[in-house]
Amino acid sequence: MFKLNLKIALRNLWRNLGITAINIGGLAIALAAFILVAMYFTFETSFDQTNPNYENIYVVGRIEPDFKTNYTSPPLAKVIKQNFPEVENAGITKINRSWELAIKNGKKAIFTKNILQADYNAAKILDINPIGGLIKPSGDVERLTYLNVENIKTLFPDKKDNKPEMVSYGSASSGITGTIAGAIINNEHSNFSFDGVSIGNEIGKGETYGYNNYNTFIQVKPGTDVANLQEKITNLYRAELLKGETDLKTINEIKGVSIFLDPLANQHLKPKAGNDTPYKILISLSVLGFLILVIACINFTNLSIAQATKRAKEVGIKKVMGAYRLQLTTQFLTEIFIQCLVATVMAMVFAESALPYFNNLFQVNLTLWHADNNLFWQLPLVLCLITIIAGIYPALVLSGFKPALVLKGNFSTSKQSSWLRNGLLVFQFSIAVIFIIGLFIINSQLKYMRSEDLGFTANQVVYVKNISYFNDPAKFKTIREKLLKIPGVKSATVATDVPDGSGNGANGYTFEGQQKSLDFVDVDFDYFETLNIKLKDGRFFSPKFSTDTANAAVINESAVAKYGMKNPIGKTIRGCETDYKIVGIAKDFKAQGFESTILPTIYTIKNPCGNAKTQIMLKIEESKMADALAALKAKWSQINPKDGEDFRYEFLDDLYGKLFKKQEQLQSAFFAAALLTIFIAILGLFAFAKYITNGRIKEIAVRKILGASDIQIFKLINSSFFMMVLAANVISWPVAYILTKKWLETFAYRIDLPVLPFISSALITILLTVLTVSIQAKKAVKANPVDALKYE
Known part of the structure; x- marks a missing residue:
C-alpha cells in the first residue's frame, strides 16, 4: 500500500510540476533562512558553554x-x-x-x-x-x-x-x-x-x-x-570601604554603594552593566526566521488546497472503491512529506550558498558541516513539524470530499474552511506589512544617524596607534612640533580616549557640596580643535595659560546640567584630590553614538587618577592625506622613537562607523526578510487566487453570457482580495507601530515615528495584490463559457 501511495504521490507531483516547484521552492527558501537564523541563535547563546563551571x-x-x-x-x-x-x-x-x-x-x-x-x-x-x-x-x-x-x-x-x-x-x-x-x-x-x-x-x-x-x-x-x-558581599564591600573613614558625608555615600553578581551566561548578550542591544537584535532575528517559516507553511497549505479541484474525482473514486479517510489522509501526508523532504534538502543547498554572505554580514564563522552542529537533530524534527503543520489541514480537506458530489463535478468546502483560508492569507500579508514598515523605519533611523550632526568632526582625523605614554604635556610638545612640520597636518593632540563609542573612565567630583560621578577624558592641547568640538562658554586649553597643565578643566553641557550649575566659569570642581578651575564649557557631542545619552564629562590635562595618554589624533587636509600618511610612515622612527618603524593608523570616521554595525546588520536582515515574506505572500496569494477563480469559473461564465466585460470581472475577483489585504494593513499597523516604537526607544537620539512607511506599505501590498490576482484571473476571464457550463 505504501509503495502504491508513493507512486501516486510522485505521479501527482510530476503532473503538477509548476505548482510543485512553487510549493517546494517557497518552503526551501524560507527553511534556508530559518536554518541560518537557528545556527546564528545557537552560536550567540552558547558563548563560554565549554567551560565546565x-x-x-x-x-x-x-x-x-x-x-x-x-x-x-x-x-x-x-x-x-x-x-x-x-x-x-x-x-x-x-x-x-x-x-x-x-x-x-x-x-x-x-x-x-x-x-x-x-x-x-x-x-x-x-x-x-x-x-x-x-x-x-x-x-x-x-x-x-x-x-x-x-x-x-x-x-x-x-x-x-x-x-x-x-x-x-x-x-x-x-x-x-x-x-x-x-x-x-x-x-x-x-x-x-x-x-x-x-x-x-x-x-x-x-x-x-x-x-x-x-x-x-x-x-x-x-x-x-x-x-x-550578593547581599553579604555588598555588606562586606561597604565595611571594607568604611575602614578608617571618618567623614560623615563619605560614610553616607558609601552606604549607597552595592554589589551585584552577573552570571557568565549574561556577559555576551545582556550584561547587567552594559548594553543589551545585541540581545534585542538576536531576538528580532529569531522572530524573523520563525515568522518566515510560519508564512511559508501557510503558503504551502494554501497552495495544496488550491490543487483540491484536480484531486476531487480521485478522492471520490477511491472512496467508492472502499478507501477509508485515514488511508487517504496518510496518502496526502506522504505527498506533503516528500515535498517537505525535497524542500529541506534544497534549503541546505541554499543555506550553504548564502552562508559566506551571512558570515560576512554578522562577522561570524558558521558552518553547516560541523560535528557539534545541532542541525543534525534539529532538522529532522523541523521536517516532521512542518509536514504536520503545513500538511494536516490540506490532507483533511482533500480526504473529506463527498464522493456523490465530486463525481458529478460539484463540490465545495465549508464556510469554516473559507474563513480559515482567508485568515491565513490576511496573516501572511500582515507579517509582510510589518516587515515592510520595519524596513522603512530602520532605513530612516540609519539615515538620520549618518546625517545628524555629531557635535564633532571625525572626517580627516587620523588615529595613530601608539604605545608611548604622554601624560606629561612637555613630552608630547616635542612630538607635536615634529608632526606639524609634515605638510598637510593641521593639528595634533593626544588623549586617553578617542570618540569611538568605547567607555571612558569615571570618578567622583564635588561641585559646591554636591558629589556626583563624571566621565573623565585626559587630553592635551588642541584636543577640541582637532575634533572640531564647539565651545559654548569660556575657552579651551591653551599653552598661553601655564596653569592649564596643572588644574584647569573643561566640562560639557551635560555636566553643567547634572550639577545644575549657574555661571560655572572660574568656579572650582574637586576630584582626585585636586581642585580644578573650570575654564570652559564644551558643547555636547555624541562620543558614544546614538544609543546612549551624552555622558556628563570632565576634560583635564593633568589627572592623578587618570589613564595613560596614548591615543594620538591628527587633523590632516583632505587633498594632502596620502602624502602626509606616506611622510608620517617614513619619518615615524624619528618622530616617535619608542614606536620606531611600527607606524599604524585608522581613520576616526571608520572607527565611529562601527557603532552602526549592529543596526546595519538588522537593516540587512529586515531587507532580506521583507523580500522573502513579500515573495512568499505573493505565492500564497497566487495559490489563493487560483483556488478562488477555479471555484468561480461557472459564475464567471454566466456573468460573461449576461454581458459582463472583462474589466468588470477583474474588478469582481480583485475586490475580495483587495479587502483582505486592506484588512491585513489595518491589523498590522498597530503591531508595527508598537514594535518600531519600542525599537526606536532603544536610541537616545532618534527620529519621530513617520507616517509615510505605513502608507507606503499599504500601496505596495495593494499594488502587488492587484497585479498577482489579475495575472492569475486572466486565464479564467479569457476562457470560453461553454467549457465551464457544458456539464450543466
Whole structure:
C-alpha cells in the first residue's frame, strides 16, 4: 500500500510540476533562512558553554548612585574568597585595548591589542588552558605570557615544540625583551577572546579599593543562594570601604554603594552593566526566521488546497472503491512529506550558498558541516513539524470530499474552511506589512544617524596607534612640533580616549557640596580643535595659560546640567584630590553614538587618577592625506622613537562607523526578510487566487453570457482580495507601530515615528495584490463559457 501511495504521490507531483516547484521552492527558501537564523541563535547563546563551571561563574560588579559597572578593585576578590565558604574560587582579570603592542622575533612582527592579564585563580575559573596545561608561576617568575597559536606561527613559523622563546617588544631600538612561555588556543566562541594572555600569581598588587580597573570573577558551589551571597558581599564591600573613614558625608555615600553578581551566561548578550542591544537584535532575528517559516507553511497549505479541484474525482473514486479517510489522509501526508523532504534538502543547498554572505554580514564563522552542529537533530524534527503543520489541514480537506458530489463535478468546502483560508492569507500579508514598515523605519533611523550632526568632526582625523605614554604635556610638545612640520597636518593632540563609542573612565567630583560621578577624558592641547568640538562658554586649553597643565578643566553641557550649575566659569570642581578651575564649557557631542545619552564629562590635562595618554589624533587636509600618511610612515622612527618603524593608523570616521554595525546588520536582515515574506505572500496569494477563480469559473461564465466585460470581472475577483489585504494593513499597523516604537526607544537620539512607511506599505501590498490576482484571473476571464457550463 505504501509503495502504491508513493507512486501516486510522485505521479501527482510530476503532473503538477509548476505548482510543485512553487510549493517546494517557497518552503526551501524560507527553511534556508530559518536554518541560518537557528545556527546564528545557537552560536550567540552558547558563548563560554565549554567551560565546565559555566553555570556557577559570576562577574562581580558595582552599583554606584548614578552608574553601574563591572570594574572593581584587586582586594575585593581576596576578601570574598576569605569570608564566604560558598565561594570556591575568586580571581581578577584586566585587559587593555587602548593601544597595540608590537612583539617581534627579528623581522617578524605581530601587533597585539588584546592581551588578557589574569591571576592564576581567574585563569582556573575561566578555563584558560595553555598548550601543555595551566602552570602556576613560582619563584622569580612573576608572570607567564602565552600567545595564541596563530601569533606563535607568525613569529616562529618553523617551531615544532612548545618551549619558551625570547622576543622583543616595541621598536627595534627599544631594547625591551621578554619570554613567551608557550602557545594557547584562543577560543573565539568566548567572551574572553585574546591575542595573548599573561598569567600571574597575583595582579594589581599594592593597589587599593580606589583602583577600580579590574574585573572580578567568582565560582560558587552548586546550589548557592546567589541573591543572599550578593547581599553579604555588598555588606562586606561597604565595611571594607568604611575602614578608617571618618567623614560623615563619605560614610553616607558609601552606604549607597552595592554589589551585584552577573552570571557568565549574561556577559555576551545582556550584561547587567552594559548594553543589551545585541540581545534585542538576536531576538528580532529569531522572530524573523520563525515568522518566515510560519508564512511559508501557510503558503504551502494554501497552495495544496488550491490543487483540491484536480484531486476531487480521485478522492471520490477511491472512496467508492472502499478507501477509508485515514488511508487517504496518510496518502496526502506522504505527498506533503516528500515535498517537505525535497524542500529541506534544497534549503541546505541554499543555506550553504548564502552562508559566506551571512558570515560576512554578522562577522561570524558558521558552518553547516560541523560535528557539534545541532542541525543534525534539529532538522529532522523541523521536517516532521512542518509536514504536520503545513500538511494536516490540506490532507483533511482533500480526504473529506463527498464522493456523490465530486463525481458529478460539484463540490465545495465549508464556510469554516473559507474563513480559515482567508485568515491565513490576511496573516501572511500582515507579517509582510510589518516587515515592510520595519524596513522603512530602520532605513530612516540609519539615515538620520549618518546625517545628524555629531557635535564633532571625525572626517580627516587620523588615529595613530601608539604605545608611548604622554601624560606629561612637555613630552608630547616635542612630538607635536615634529608632526606639524609634515605638510598637510593641521593639528595634533593626544588623549586617553578617542570618540569611538568605547567607555571612558569615571570618578567622583564635588561641585559646591554636591558629589556626583563624571566621565573623565585626559587630553592635551588642541584636543577640541582637532575634533572640531564647539565651545559654548569660556575657552579651551591653551599653552598661553601655564596653569592649564596643572588644574584647569573643561566640562560639557551635560555636566553643567547634572550639577545644575549657574555661571560655572572660574568656579572650582574637586576630584582626585585636586581642585580644578573650570575654564570652559564644551558643547555636547555624541562620543558614544546614538544609543546612549551624552555622558556628563570632565576634560583635564593633568589627572592623578587618570589613564595613560596614548591615543594620538591628527587633523590632516583632505587633498594632502596620502602624502602626509606616506611622510608620517617614513619619518615615524624619528618622530616617535619608542614606536620606531611600527607606524599604524585608522581613520576616526571608520572607527565611529562601527557603532552602526549592529543596526546595519538588522537593516540587512529586515531587507532580506521583507523580500522573502513579500515573495512568499505573493505565492500564497497566487495559490489563493487560483483556488478562488477555479471555484468561480461557472459564475464567471454566466456573468460573461449576461454581458459582463472583462474589466468588470477583474474588478469582481480583485475586490475580495483587495479587502483582505486592506484588512491585513489595518491589523498590522498597530503591531508595527508598537514594535518600531519600542525599537526606536532603544536610541537616545532618534527620529519621530513617520507616517509615510505605513502608507507606503499599504500601496505596495495593494499594488502587488492587484497585479498577482489579475495575472492569475486572466486565464479564467479569457476562457470560453461553454467549457465551464457544458456539464450543466
